[in-house]
Structure formats: structure tokens, C-alpha cells
Amino acid sequence: MNFGADSTRRAGVHRARLYSAAQVRELDRRAIEELGIAGYVLMQRAAGAAFEALRMRWPQATRIVVLCGSGNNGGDGYEMACIARAAGFQVDVARVGVLPSSGDAVHAHAAWAQSGGFVSVFDANFVRDVLPQADVIVDGIFGIGLSRAVEGVAADAIAAINARAPKQGALALDLPSGLDADTGAVLGTAVRADISVSFIGRKLGLYVGSGPDHAGRRAYADLGVPSSLTEASPSLAELMCEDEIPIALPRRARSAHKGSHGHVLLIGGDVGMAGAILLAARGAHRSGAGLVSVATRPQHALALTAAHPEAMFHGLDNAAAVDELIRRADVLGLGPGLGTGVWSAGLFDRCVRAGKPLVLDADALSLLARASATRLAPGTVLTPHPGEAARLLGTDTARVQGDRIAAARALRARYPGAIVVLKGAGSIVLGEQLAICPYGNPGMGVGGMGDVLTGVICGLLAQRLDAEAATATGVLVHALAGDRAAAQDGERGLLPSDLVAQLQAVVNP
Numbered sequence: 484m485n486f487g488a489d490s491t492r493r494a495g496v497h498r499a500r501l502y503s504a505a506q507v508r509e510l511d512r513r514a515i516e517e518l519g520i521a522g523y524v525l526m527q528r529a530a531g532a533a534f535e536a537l538r539m540r541w542p543q544a545t546r547i548v549v550l551c552g553s554g555n556n557g558g559d560g561y562e563m564a565c566i567a568r569a570a571g572f573q574v575d576v577a578r579v580g581v582l583p584s585s586g587d588a589v590h591a592h593a594a595w596a597q598s599g600g601f602v603s604v605f606d607a608n609f610v611r612d613v614l615p616q617a618d619v620i621v622d623g624i625f626g627i628g629l630s631r632a633v634e635g636v637a638a639d640a641i642a643a644i645n646a647r648a649p650k651q652g653a654l655a656l657d658l659p660s661g662l663d664a665d666t667g668a669v670l671g672t673a674v675r676a677d678i679s680v681s682f683i684g685r686k687l688g689l690y691v692g693s694g695p696d697h698a699g700r701r702a703y704a705d706l707g708v709p710s711s712l713t714e715a716s717p718s719l720a721e722l723m724c725e726d727e728i729p730i731a732l733p734r735r736a737r738s739a740h741k742g743s744h745g746h747v748l749l750i751g752g753d754v755g756m757a758g759a760i761l762l763a764a765r766g767a768h769r770s771g772a773g774l775v776s777v778a779t780r781p782q783h784a785l786a787l788t789a790a791h792p793e794a795m796f797h798g799l800d801n802a803a804a805v806d807e808l809i810r811r812a813d814v815l816g817l818g819p820g821l822g823t824g825v826w827s828a829g830l831f832d833r834c835v836r837a838g839k840p841l842v843l844d845a846d847a848l849s850l851l852a853r854a855s856a857t858r859l860a861p862g863t864v865l866t867p868h869p870g871e872a873a874r875l876l877g878t879d880t881a882r883v884q885g886d887r888i889a890a891a892r893a894l895r896a897r898y899p900g901a902i903v904v905l906k907g908a909g910s911i912v913l914g915e916q917l918a919i920c921p922y923g924n925p926g927m928g929v930g931g932m933g934d935v936l937t938g939v940i941c942g943l944l945a946q947r948l949d950a951e952a953a954t955a956t957g958v959l960v961h962a963l964a965g966d967r968a969a970a971q972d973g974e975r976g977l978l979p980s981d982l983v984a985q986l987q988a989v990v991n992p
């Protein structure tokens with residue numbers, strides 16, 4: 484399967500592009516009208532690519548069931564049935580809804596019928612008698628044409644796919660049916676696939692919202708649409724990739740010394756919340772900062788020094804004492820365990836006015852939400868999770884999660900020039916570019932992981948990456964370290980310190 488060159492070259496790295504349904508339709512149209520690639524040929528290529536992906540994922544499979552909707556996604560399914568049968572597979576096809584009545588899918592259905600193929604009606608009998616025989620179920624119900632919440636027989640078909648036996652696989656054509664191609668929202672119900680094969684352009688919805696939960700492994704086939712076309716067409720976002728790290732973090736000069744790698748000042752750790760600022764300090768050190776200072780409550784300074792002697796811990800009785808520490812630092816990270824009381828608010832005001840590279844996280848974001856008139860210096864990094872984003876936007880978490888891209892854009896509109904991280908499955912980094920991180924895992928849904936991220940981003944800023952590069956690279960490094968930690972002993976029980984332990988390997992690829 485050809486992995487397309489639908490990527491953008493950033494600093495020598497190929498970042499795949501992510502598209503909306505409308506943008507892919509435009510690509511389809513231009514491929515057909517400008518390059519003369521017939522829509523039906525694209526459909527045949529889509530079916531061929533999907534069949535190749537099926538063979539690679541399930542090499543022992545000999546029997547498949549293909550569930551076809553009434554549109555061109557169903558057309559892909561009929562074509563795939565023809566190819567599988569010609570390859571010697573036992574193939575059962577059922578229509579979910581009506582047969583195609585227009586478009587290329589009509590030809591595909593005709594090809595299946597002319598090859599002697601039969602089309603069953605998807606119903607309870609089919610679920611009882613035929614579906615359980617399949618090694619793999621192919622989801623050709625809906626693709627980018629999904630336009631409303633799924634119900635009726637389509638919902639029944641999706642439920643049947645999701646109730647498949649553990650030994651059965653599910654391959655989604657273009658998108659898991661029921662998933663919104665643009666936002667990754669589930670419209671009523673959606674297939675949980677083992678693999679989704681996306682055609683011509685990778686759909687953004689596979690990487691954000693509920694996409695990561697439904698897509699399974701995300702494969703892609705360009706169907707022979709040349710990069711000259713995809714590169715010239717608008718896309719919604721870029722997909723971060725591991726290859727960026729050695730480009731963003733070049734080898735160090737042999738003559739380097741601790742002053743060469745910047746000085747981070749982390750501020751937080753209000754009474755009883757010292758752990759958060761300690762995790763941030765470790766994150767900053769493990770991402771390569773030369774010097775790390777921590778401004779915290781006096782009663783924590785001694786214990787923290789014992790826990791992480793590599794950093795310098797300063798106990799502050801009052802906020803004014805932080806001015807000298809800010810003067811000596813290159814980068815400020817504010818928020819982990821900061822609290823929102825008088826001491827905390829005084830530190831917030833001083834950091835926001837300091838005019839130094841600044842990362843605001845956790846309680847600093849709560850203080851920012853309260854300080855409605857605050858203007859942030861361009862390049863300030865905000866790292867909210869969905870709940871913090873909702874507070875900053877004056878909305879609720881469900882709205883943020885319903886369209887994460889829109890929420891990130893709203894945050895950047897509210898704080899012009901800020902670099903926004905919207906954390907969660909498919910973390911979003913919005914600066915000049917909109918980038919999605921496809922790495923990370925549910926084991927990272929543990930308190931403290933965000934504190935580490937704050938430290939990592941500060942550490943990269945201290946090494947003179949620009950705000951957007953430091954933020955994107957920091958999110959990428961953090962997620963990859965989380966995946967390495969999960970690969971060791973699993974996701975459940977994963978701790979921030981396990982992720983910290985993987986950082987050094989990730990930042991030295």
C-alpha cells in the first residue's frame with residue numbers, strides 16, 4: 484500500500500496532513516476532473532488497498548463479511564468483495580439500507596452481481612447465521628458522507644460489528660461508520676474497528692475526539708493521487724511524527740557546559756502540593772535543561788532538595804521574593820501545585836509581567852481564567868486539559884471535547900499569539916501550525932503527568948527552541964515517553980515517575 488506524500492515539509496521532516504471531509508471531497512473532485520482519474524478507478528484502488536491491509540493484518544483469514552451502505556463507502560465494500568472473492572475468499576455481502584442508486588457505487592454493486600455475488604439484507608437472521616462465520620467483518624456502511632446521528636438498521640449493524648467475537652476482526656473502510664470525519668465525534672454510535680484504512684487524505688476525525696478509540700490502527704492509501712495535488716490543497720492539521728525529535732534536538736557541542744542549556748525557574752507547590760512542582764522539575768531536567776530552580780513554599784524546600792538534589796529549591800514567604808529568581812532565569816514555568824490563594828496570585832502577576840518565555844499550567848490557568856483582562860505575551864504556552872480549557876472559555880468540558888480543534892482555536896483567539904496545547908487523546912498543539920500528536924495512551928490519565936509535561940516544555944524552551952517548536956516537541960516527547968513506559972509494564976498503574984524515567988532515551992534518539 485502506498486503511503487502517500489500528503490505531508491508538509493517542516494524543518495526537513497515529513498508531517499502527514501489531516502483533512503476534513505469537505506477537503507477530501509475536493510481532492511477527489513480534482514483527481515477526477517484535473518488528473519482524469521475516474522471515480523470508479525479510485526473506488527477500485529480503495530478496495531484494493533483495503534484488501535491488502537486486510538491480508539497483512541489477518542494473514543490467516545479466508546472468509547469475510549462485507550456490510551455495505553447505500554453510498555460510495557458501500558461501493559468500496561462491493562468492490563472489495565469482488566477482489567476478495569477473486570482471491571479465493573469466501574465472501575458474504577449484506578446491504579445495510581438500500582442498494583446504491585447513483586454514483587460509482589452502482590458500478591461496484593453491478594460488478595459484484597455480475598461476478599455471481601449475492602447481496603443479503605442485513606437483519607437478525609444474517610446476524611445469527613452468517614456474521615459469526617466471518618474471520619473479518621468489513622465496515623462499508625458510512626464514510627465521509629455521514630451527515631446525521633446513526634439510527635435504525637445502520638445502528639443495528641454497528642452494534643453487531645462491535646459485538647463480534649474476540650477472534651473476529653473488523654476493518655473500517657475510510658472511517659469507522661458513525662464517526663464524524665472532521666471532529667472525531669461519535670454520531671449516535673460508531674464502529675470500534677481493529678484497523679481503519681483512510682483513502683486519498685487522512686481524516687482529522689481519526690486522530691481527535693473519539694477517533695483514537697474507534698479507529699484502531701490507522702492505515703492510509705493515497706490511491707495514486709499525486710503529492711503535487713495533495714501538497715497544493717488545503718488541509719486542517721498536521722500529524723506529528725517521531726522523526727521530528729532528532730531534528731528539533733540536535734547533538735550537543737562537545738564544548739557545551741551547564742550554562743549552554745538554559746535555566747528554568749518552576750514556580751508552584753503551595754502548602755501540601757509539593758509533589759507537582761517536583762515532577763515538573765524532573766521533567767525539565769530530563770528534557771535537557773542545564774539549570775533548574777524551583778520557587779515554592781518554605782516548608783517544602785528541604786524535602787524537595789532531598790528528593791531531587793539536582794535542582795535548586797527556594798522557599799518563598801511572599802511573592803515579591805520571586806523577582807530576583809525570575810531575573811536569573813531564562814524560562815518560567817508556573818502552575819504545578821500553585822494553588823489560587825494570595826501567595827499564588829502574587830506569583831502569577833509577577834510571572835505574567837516578567838516578559839520571559841512562560842508556560843502556564845494547572846492552577847495558573849485557573850488564575851488566568853479569573854483574571855479576565857490579562858494580556859499574555861506572544862509565545863506564552865498554555866497547557867490546559869479539557870476541563871481547564873472549558874473554564875478558560877466559559878463553557879463546559881463536553882463542548883470542548885465535542886470539537887477539540889474549535890476549542891483550541893477559540894483559546895488562541897482569546898489569547899492572541901499564545902501557543903495552545905489541548906491535552907487528551909490526540910493532543911492538539913496550535914500555534915502558527917495546527918499539529919496533532921498521535922502518540923500517548925490512557926495510562927497517562929493520571930495526576931502528575933501534566934506537571935511533567937510543563938517541565939519538559941520549559942526544558943526545551945531553555946534549550947532555545949522557539950515557543951511553538953518547544954511545545955510541539957515537548958508534547959511529542961512526553962507522549963512517546965508515556966508509550967515507552969506503558970510498553971514496559973502496561974497502562975494501568977503507570978506513574979508520572981515511570982514516564983520521567985523514559986524521557987532521557989526519547990530526547991536522545
Ligand SMILES: NC(=O)C1=CN([C@@H]2O[C@H](COP(=O)(O)OP(=O)(O)OC[C@H]3O[C@@H](n4cnc5c(N)ncnc54)[C@H](O)[C@@H]3O)[C@@H](O)[C@H]2O)[C@H](O)CC1
Binds near residue numbers: 555
Ligand atoms: N470518488 C470518490 O468520491 C470516492 C469516494 N470513496 C468512498 O466514498 C465515501 C463517501 O461516499 P458518499 O456516497 O459521499 O457517502 P457515504 O457512503 O459515506 O454515506 C452513504 C450515504 O448515507 C447517507 N447518510 C448519511 N448519514 C446517514 C445516517 N446517519 N443514516 C442513514 N443514512 C445516512 C447519505 O445520504 C450518504 O450519501 C468515502 O468515505 C469513501 O469510502 C472512495 O473510497 C474513493 C473515491
Ligand SMILES: [K+]
Binds near residue numbers: 556657659
Ligand atoms: K466505513
